[in-house]
Amino acid sequence: MFYREAGQFKTSYEADQALFPVRQDQIGIVAVLAIAFVAVPVFGSEFFITSIMIPFLVFSLAAIGLNILTGYCGQISIGTGAFMGVGAYSCYKMTTFFPDVNIIVLVLTSGFFSAAIGMIFGLPSLRIKGFYLVVTTLAAQFFLEWCFIRIGWLYNYNDSGAIEVPHREAFGLILTGASAPPVVRYLVVLSIVCVLTMLAVNVIRGRIGRSWMMIRDMDIAAELMGVRPLYAKLSAFAFSSYYCGVAGALMVFFWLGAAEVESFDVNHSFLILFMVIVGGLGSIAGSFMGAAFIWILPVVIRGFPGTFGLDVGAATVEHINFMLIGGLIVFFLIVEPAGLARLWSVGRQKLRVWPFPY
Amino acid sequence: MDLLYDILIDPFVQMFAAPDFLLQVLWEGFVAGTLYALLALGFVLIFKASGVFNFAQGIMVVFAALSLVGLHALGVPAYLALVLALAIMGVLAISVERVVLRHLVNQPDIILFMATIGITYFLIGLGEFVFGGEPKSMITEELGLPTGSTDIEIFGGLLIMQHIDIAAAVIAALLVGGLAFFFSVTRIGRALRAVADDHQAALSVGISLNQIWVIVWFAAGIVALATGIMWGARSDVSFALQIIALKALPVLVLGGFTSVPGAIIGGLIIGFGEKLFEIYWGGLIGGGIESWFAFVIALIFLLFRPQGLFGEKIIERI
Amino acid sequence: MNAHVEAPRAPSRAAGGEVLLRVDDVSLSFGGVKAIRGVSFDILKGEIRAIIGPNGAGKTSMLNVINGFYHPQEGTITFKGSVRSDMRPYEAASQGISRTFQNVALFRGMTTLDNIMSGRSLKMHRNFLWQLLYYGPARQEEIANRRKVEEIIDFLEIPQIRNTPVGRLPYGLQKRVELGRALAMEPELLLLDEPMAGMNLEEKEDMSRFILDVNQYFGTTIALIEHDMGVVMDLSDRVLVLDYGQKIADGTPDEVKADQDVIDAYLGVAH
Numbered sequence: 024m025f026y027r028e029a030g031q032f033k034t035s036y037e038a039d040q041a042l043f044p045v046r047q048d049q050i051g052i053v054a055v056l057a058i059a060f061v062a063v064p065v066f067g068s069e070f071f072i073t074s075i076m077i078p079f080l081v082f083s084l085a086a087i088g089l090n091i092l093t094g095y096c097g098q099i100s101i102g103t104g105a106f107m108g109v110g111a112y113s114c115y116k117m118t119t120f121f122p123d124v125n126i127i128v129l130v131l132t133s134g135f136f137s138a139a140i141g142m143i144f145g146l147p148s149l150r151i152k153g154f155y156l157v158v159t160t161l162a163a164q165f166f167l168e169w170c171f172i173r174i175g176w177l178y179n180y181n182d183s184g185a186i187e188v189p190h191r192e193a194f195g196l197i198l199t200g201a202s203a204p205p206v207v208r209y210l211v212v213l214s215i216v217c218v219l220t221m222l223a224v225n226v227i228r229g230r231i232g233r234s235w236m237m238i239r240d241m242d243i244a245a246e247l248m249g250v251r252p253l254y255a256k257l258s259a260f261a262f263s264s265y266y267c268g269v270a271g272a273l274m275v276f277f278w279l280g281a282a283e284v285e286s287f288d289v290n291h292s293f294l295i296l297f298m299v300i301v302g303g304l305g306s307i308a309g310s311f312m313g314a315a316f317i318w319i320l321p322v323v324i325r326g327f328p329g330t331f332g333l334d335v336g337a338a339t340v341e342h343i344n345f346m347l348i349g350g351l352i353v354f355f356l357i358v359e360p361a362g363l364a365r366l367w368s369v370g371r372q373k374l375r376v377w378p379f380p381y
Numbered sequence: 382m383d384l385l386y387d388i389l390i391d392p393f394v395q396m397f398a399a400p401d402f403l404l405q406v407l408w409e410g411f412v413a414g415t416l417y418a419l420l421a422l423g424f425v426l427i428f429k430a431s432g433v434f435n436f437a438q439g440i441m442v443v444f445a446a447l448s449l450v451g452l453h454a455l456g457v458p459a460y461l462a463l464v465l466a467l468a469i470m471g472v473l474a475i476s477v478e479r480v481v482l483r484h485l486v487n488q489p490d491i492i493l494f495m496a497t498i499g500i501t502y503f504l505i506g507l508g509e510f511v512f513g514g515e516p517k518s519m520i521t522e523e524l525g526l527p528t529g530s531t532d533i534e535i536f537g538g539l540l541i542m543q544h545i546d547i548a549a550a551v552i553a554a555l556l557v558g559g560l561a562f563f564f565s566v567t568r569i570g571r572a573l574r575a576v577a578d579d580h581q582a583a584l585s586v587g588i589s590l591n592q593i594w595v596i597v598w599f600a601a602g603i604v605a606l607a608t609g610i611m612w613g614a615r616s617d618v619s620f621a622l623q624i625i626a627l628k629a630l631p632v633l634v635l636g637g638f639t640s641v642p643g644a645i646i647g648g649l650i651i652g653f654g655e656k657l658f659e660i661y662w663g664g665l666i667g668g669g670i671e672s673w674f675a676f677v678i679a680l681i682f683l684l685f686r687p688q689g690l691f692g693e694k695i696i697e698r699i
Numbered sequence: 700m701n702a703h704v705e706a707p708r709a710p711s712r713a714a715g716g717e718v719l720l721r722v723d724d725v726s727l728s729f730g731g732v733k734a735i736r737g738v739s740f741d742i743l744k745g746e747i748r749a750i751i752g753p754n755g756a757g758k759t760s761m762l763n764v765i766n767g768f769y770h771p772q773e774g775t776i777t778f779k780g781s782v783r784s785d786m787r788p789y790e791a792a793s794q795g796i797s798r799t800f801q802n803v804a805l806f807r808g809m810t811t812l813d814n815i816m817s818g819r820s821l822k823m824h825r826n827f828l829w830q831l832l833y834y835g836p837a838r839q840e841e842i843a844n845r846r847k848v849e850e851i852i853d854f855l856e857i858p859q860i861r862n863t864p865v866g867r868l869p870y871g872l873q874k875r876v877e878l879g880r881a882l883a884m885e886p887e888l889l890l891l892d893e894p895m896a897g898m899n900l901e902e903k904e905d906m907s908r909f910i911l912d913v914n915q916y917f918g919t920t921i922a923l924i925e926h927d928m929g930v931v932m933d934l935s936d937r938v939l940v941l942d943y944g945q946k947i948a949d950g951t952p953d954e955v956k957a958d959q960d961v962i963d964a965y966l967g968v969a970h
Contacts (some may be wrong), residue, residue: 036842036849099491153685154434158634158683161627162676173667189690225833229841230823233809237817240806246768248884249792249821258827267547289624293498300495305808338514345506352499357484 048335059213064206079318080216081274086310087223088266094260097239098148103159103267103295105167108287109137110268111275112177115186126191127196130272130360137268138261145260149253157313164289171284175239185283201275208277224307235259301355303362312363392661406660414652415500415553421606421632421644423601429639430573430597432490439685440504440624445470446618447512450520459523477596484624487580494508519613527697549611620646631679651675712745716743719888719920725774727760734760736944746923747914753964758924759801762890766798767791772794793821797881798890802872807866807935811876814865815851818883827965835893891923895930908936
């Protein structure tokens with residue numbers, strides 16, 4: 024009875040097409056934002072902010088990127104890690120050349136390099152369909168990984184082959200580098216993720232998003248209705264890679280503080296794919312849920328033995344993590360292939376009629 | 382101008398200036414090719430028989446090899462360990478069918494593919510938990526596989542062929558021949574092909590999906606064990622092999638996902654291509670191209686023939 | 700539009716009308732199979748043209764050629780005066796040809812509303828930057844097109860399934876949604892591939908009513924493939940009969956009904 028929509032009429036198309044047409048949802052989203060922007064920085068511990076919230080946001084952004092390509096446009100991709108890397112390395116090079124430019128601007132710009140690379144590796148999708156596309160994106164993944172090692176210019180010919188994030192300031196605050204306070208980093212990441220999420224939602228509800236979904240569901244029918252596969256697929260690759268690139272730059276500059284090739288390897292591509300599967304293909308909210316699930320669960324598991332006073336080796340915990348994630352993927356695919364997002368909407372449906380059964 | 386020379390002329394000059402070395406490179410390519418083919422064979426089996434791309438084939442190879450080595454380390458004699466390892470793969474096949482596949486009947490292929498990725502991660506965790514993560518060496522002599530090498534004098538130089546490599550080629554050929562025969566001739570082979578086409582239709586003519594899947598995954602497990610032994614004999618048994626298994630994908634693209642002889646052809650093309658390019662052209666761009674070159678070959682093939690070398694041309698009906 | 704439709708068929712519309720589409724000596728083969736052999740016919744503006752024939756005659760292939768999905772090896776297609784050797788899907792769509800499909804080709808991941816909105820793709824132009832912003836010109840465009848789509852939903856009497864994902868709809872309703880999607884393109888030539896397949900009598904009457912209304916009120920030229928002879932004879936102005944990829948008759952329903960070759964083809968007399 025709390026979730027009843029009775030009495031909430033829509034008298035215009037604008038109202039009907041609003042993002043949160045139900046009053047309860049509007050209250051909900053305001054609450055979530057309030058918690059995110061106010062409660063977490065004030066009450067959250069440093070561990071919570073740096074090891075849970077910031078990576079959660081970064082991976083959510085990457086998951087949104089992959090979801091756009093795979094969930095909304097139906098082009099399967101295992102190159103997410105590499106595209107994140109392109110964003111990270113281009114941000115690093117740009118800040119090397121322009122150390123005085125606001126780092127936030129550079130992070131947002133680095134996405135465009137990812138978008139360009141994404142479009143290039145997306146070109147084969149015009150000829151190659153369905154599962155075979157995995158080959159293309161794997162080619163991109165491994166080739167770009169090779170580039171990250173071989174092209175010394177990318178990491179300023181550093182001996183270790185890794186990049187280290189320099190100290191950068193803006194608005195009177197230290198934003199990146201070893202002395203950047205966690206709360207500042209968190210708020211920057213949170214703001215960027217909020218804005219980019221909003222933009223993604225906008226594009227998806229419009230004609231471009233619709234054209235992606237048409238291609239996903241039946242590309243032949245889409246073409247016969249005037250959607251040009253070239254524009255639709257390449258725009259999906261570009262848009263998606265932009266998000267992955269920004270996520271990569273955020274990952275290095277605002278979370279890890281440093282990066283090597285391993286940060287962008289094929290295992291990360293699979294990790295983000297899992298987030299999208301578990302969260303729900305074709306759902307922005309699902310991207311957040313999947314990222315939360317896949318990221319936070321191992322952290323909880325790692326902390327589990329400690330809280331209970333059990334002495335289990337760190338390696339063993341990792342192994343159990345793998346088994347658990349693998350098992351959960353299978354479980355989700357059996358029980359609810361549409362992911363957490365579907366479970367959530369089913370739950371809401373039940374809430375609507377509660378306390379009645381149907 | 383210099384660059385053009387380096388790319389188009391010089392490598393061939395080098396090839397023919399030292400023909401014995403070229404032959405060695407070709408031999409190495411051949412060996413790598415047969416090993417890739419063995420890897421691909423497992424994928425082909427499961428895809429041919431159930432329409433599923435079994436991402437977990439790579440980890441099955443590692444798991445099978447680790448079981449064998451682990452059992453032997455416990456003191457079990459080599460041949461008994463072999464039999465027990467096969468039994469373990471059988472148990473694995475039954476478990477996968479019962480826990481995973483049974484519940485995913487008639488789901489789209491992409492869901493099944495992702496389920497195999499889930500199985501992969503589970504097996505990685507389980508394998509590391511049970512066997513530990515350090516690389517182990519394969520019990521080659523105990524299994525009766527030949528060691529040592531033969532040197533052939535040719536073209537004024539030396540061609541060194543490891544016996545184990547020759548054995549690998551022979552075993553691969555036997556497996557391929559046997560499986561090709563099995564699929565085309567036997568009743569079970571026909572049933573497998575039916576299942577690959579359409580689960581529901583196969584069920585409706587009385588084919589027991591569960592039985593078929595157990596048989597297929599067990600067969601893939603046998604191939605995985607053979608592959609694990611041969612790979613392990615050349616380099617140690619470690620979890621890195623699981624990533625190398627991804628290279629089966631280009632092999633399958635070239636050879637076709639459902640063609641047993643195609644796996645050999647695809648494997649050989651990739652094997653030769655990789656080695657030749659790495660040795661003669663690799664120096665130009667910094668080397669280490671083996672991580673991605675196979676995928677680029679596959680990509681180029683797909684651009685010209687989107688259905689792969691041996692795939693059927695898909696005529697879309699609407 | 701809800702009135703009982705018994706509109707008089709105006710024969711003068713067909714006779715002496717201008718040619719909208721002409722197919723000249725088109726041949727199409729797949730590998731060794733010849734699906735269409737040297738077929739020529741035309742469709743006049745404003746008429747309802749039926750294409751009939753036994754299974755495998757090449758009817759759907761013919762529609763696919765007109766649409767630009769298949770490319771014929773020989774022959775030309777003339778649409779609105781311009782001659783070409785084959786059509787591209789984008790050209791067909793932007794020039795005003797839309798269609799429905801034999802096996803419903805709806806976008807299963809989307810609702811009825813979204814599916815019909817997808818038919819408005821060509822009418823929506825606001826560029827990427829406006830799409831990013833959404834509020835403003837992009838949203839105005841969405842609302843304007845939404846209005847059009849709602850008119851179609853009213854016309855087809857399906858407001859109650861507006862927000863249902865189409866995968867959950869029964870077959871008859873899916874076909875109706877597909878018609879709506881084709882209508883959303885505001886086509887000049889509407890190709891219908893077995894629009895009544897699998898429908899009961901009531902549903903067929905509804906669908907016939909819609910087809911007639913579309914033809915009369917919007918002036919849309921319609922080409923339809925149909926197996927139900929009653930529907931064909933009642934609805935169409937002229938009928939084209941195909942068998943084994945060849946044209947065996949072409950004329951008014953009465954002429955075709957009496958044609959011996961047509962009777963032989965349907966009764967399976969060897970020829």
